[in-house]
Amino acid sequence: MLEQVFRDEWGRVLASLVGFLGDFDKAEDAAQEAFAIAARRWPESGVPANPGAWLVTTARNRAIDRIRRERTLAEKIHLLPPPEPVVDEVDDTVIKDERLELIFTCCHPALPLEGQVALTLRALGGLETAEIARAFLVSEETMKRRLSRAKAKIKATGIPFAVPGPRLLPDRLGAVLAVIYLIYNEGYSGRVDLGAEAVRLGRVLAALMPDEPEAHGLLALMTIHHARRRARFSGEDLVLLDDQDRSLWDASQIAAGRAALDRALALGGRGPYVVQATIASLQTRERIDWPRVAEMYRRLADLTGSPVVELNRAVAVAQAGDPVEALRAVEALRAVDRLDLDDYLYLHSTRGELLQRLGRDTEARAAYRRALELATSTPERRFLTRRLEQI
Incomplete structure (x- = not known):
């Protein structure tokens, strides 16, 4: 239970702290300290009614205490608001907005793609550096360097902790979607945990941007594909769609994917992720309409070239x-x-x-x-x- 709460709340807590402190490393240190305190206290006192707010408040207090102890940063104390004494004073909706800002910061086009992917998984997914390294088949030291370079570039170039304005949003949203889908594809190739993490990130993005059809389209696409993951392999053998045991498909996930697709279509979605999700949905029908699938691929080819x-x-x-x-x-x-x-x-x-x-x-x-x-x-x-x- 505690592990699930931590995974669910990590991105929200870190987002709030990055906005509060303006520094990834300090925010991570404070978040980790708050989570460690929770791990000690919650088994005895119980999980708070609002665990995210409790964690944010605890982390902010710890961060302020740490800054006060560091004499070289003493001059910055007056810039910081005082600790929040009441956990319910942390506005849950503000945390969500800050998490959206964190997503766009992690996926800023000034960062190399590998840095965007690593930072998104670390910041929003709460994955440890070693976990990300194993998922992408690189050494932990290599992944540490990627994360360090990405954080350093954010600081050095002044990449804003903000959602881009309406004029820039379409291009930047495209980068965010592409990073999440790349993470999913790494998981789909066999590393199922990473695929599940991408679906979770997609769910977060769709909730934070409820009027963006492509966000719902990507969530639908990943959810429907992920529902078939247990049937795609038999031991070390790859199983094609026609030969898959459909009893191994997760019917509830397929239904959730189709609901996300319906939402995307209701919003007027006609983009590449919506089209791909439509194809994925058609391929889970009892009788697959292959001429229609071919037509949808033609539309997708027109969109993507x-x-x-x-x-x-x-x-x-x-x-x-x-x-x-x-x-x-x-x-x-x-x-x-x-x-x-x-x-x-x-x-x-x-x-x-x-x-x-x-x-x-x-x-x-x-x-x-x-x-x-x-x-x-x-x-x-x-x-x-x-x-x-x-x-």
């Missing part, structure tokens, strides 16, 4: 019953010199699948072998090896 989306559209066209047209689309992608897809595993595995369906086994073997050369995970290698054995 992505050759990977075109490849997915080709798969949907094949599933709709036209592997010849699907293969023609894949070959067209290969023929476009400016698109560097030769090192993209799924181009070759998709091409192998289509060639196999059309009885062109020799070419299918070559395509699968090329895909196998590019495979980096055990489930991918096992899946492609099985495909080669089946021909």
Whole structure:
């Protein structure tokens, strides 16, 4: 119970402290101290009615005490408000607003993408540096350096602790959504805890920005995909959509994802995350409408100009019953010199699948072998090896 409260409240408490102190490191130190005090006291006294407010107040008091003890910072004392003696004086809505400001600070375009991701997970998710390092398969020291560089750049360049104005919001919101989706995709590749963390961050963002359809679209997309996570692997084997055991899907999460999608559509959402969520929802129906899926991929390709989306559209066209047209689309992608897809595993595995369906086994073997050369995970290698054995 305490661990769940801490995870739920960390981002809100840290956001309030960053706004209060104007410094990430000092805010983290104060938050950690408050959480440590709670871990000692709450098992005996019980969890307060408003744990977030209790933690913020305790952390602020500790931060002020620490600054008072540091003689070199004595001149700053008069700039700080006095400690809040009553926990209920901390306004819950203010904490939420500050958390939104923290999200946009973490995802500021002046920071490198890797720094945005690490800082978002540390600041909003409350993940330890070691946890983030393990999730992204880098050393803890490497991740510490990323976090330190990001915090230092925020301080040195004066990146504001604020939500950007209306003129800048669309571009900045796009960066925030992209960072959260990148975190999810890292989790979707097998690190399920990281995927769950991205869904939680998406839920936070959608609650803080209730009128932004793309925020709800991203939440819907991640939630629906996450609902199928237990069926995607059987041991170390990758299981394709058609072969998944649907009894392993989380029906309540699918329903929650569809509700988020309905909200996005009601807000007039037509952006790429809303379209992707629509595709994900269609693929969880008992009978998948593949022609409609293909049409949605066409819309997504128009929005993004992505050759990977075109490849997915080709798969949907094949599933709709036209592997010849699907293969023609894949070959067209290969023929476009400016698109560097030769090192993209799924181009070759998709091409192998289509060639196999059309009885062109020799070419299918070559395509699968090329895909196998590019495979980096055990489930991918096992899946492609099985495909080669089946021909």
